Each structure stands twice: as structure tokens, then as C-alpha cells.
Amino acid sequence: MYRRRAAIAEPVILWFEDRKITAAPGDSLAAALLAAGVSVFRRAPVSGAKRGPFCMIGNCFECLVEIDGQGVVQACSTEVRQGMRVYMPRGQSPGEGD
Secondary structure, three states: OOOOOOOOOOOEEEEEOOEEEEEOOOOEHHHHHHHOOOOOOEEOOOOOOEEOOOOOOOOOOOOEEEEOOOOEEEHHHOEOOOOOEEEOOOOOOOOOOO
């Protein structure tokens, strides 16, 4: 669905649900995950519906993720950094076929 327009010269390596992701310095976490083919960042608490970035400017809160066990943040407003560990918010995990 999404892809990079240019090669990454000095990659930033991070992990999403124990999957290695390569990003470019300065990428937002949401952009890096989308470029890596990740479209489901969390699940809706009540229905369990798949959720991912919508607005990419911090208004909608659909891109919430947990980073390094430090709590939930918006992936679209968070810059990638080397070695970060990113997970779906606690109590959620990727379902079959995500």
C-alpha cells in the first residue's frame, strides 16, 4: 500500500511486536510502520476492530502504540529512534492475517 520513494542511506532500526523495521532518520513512527507494511497499530477496546493511522497530524488518536513500556503515545507525532520497541497497547495483539 505504502512504499518509500528513495533508499534509506543511514537506517534507524526499531521493532514492532518483535518484527524488525527499518526507518529513515526523521520519520514519524506511523510513517515508518506504514512504509514497512504495518497497517494495524491497535484494536478498538470494545469491538476489537483493527485501527491504524487516519489523520497523521495528531487529531484522531487512531495510531496509539506503546513504546519501550513507557505508556501509550501517538505514533504519528513520535519520531523514530534507534532500537525503540513498539507494541500494540497492553491487552491487544495482532490477529490472524494482520
